[in-house]
Amino acid sequence: MGDRINIELRFGYLDPLRCHPNSIHIYGHWAGASVIEGNLLREAIDAARTRWDDPNYCARIILSRLMKDSHNETTGWGIAPHYTDSENPAVVVDLENLTVSVGDDYYSFGKYCEGVFQ
Secondary structure, X not given: OOOOEEEEEEEEEOOOOOOOEXXXXXXXXXXXXXHHOOOHHHHHHHHOHHHOOOHHHHHHHHHHHHXXXXXXXXXXXXXXXXXXXXXXXXXXXXXXXXEEEEOOEEEEHHHHHHOOOO
């Protein structure tokens, strides 16, 4: 039980055919609604705005903002090299192309942070 979600932080691809993403996956056990319907991810990406051009720092800021004060907890958030259990649509934060996709919908970082969903 929970409100599980996976957020893929994609740093690009490992191969020239773009078949194998170079990613880490953040698992939130109770974060699905906060990410999909709320502002949690939007605020995290916006907080990293000055580092959008630096994927390593951008990813760290996003992760820190998502976890907020729960970094000392033993449950709630996880990190994996692959997709794990989820009850919500896939979310991909593409740090190379500065886009967010939720299911089949894609947004630029700027539009996503503004809440402009086309």
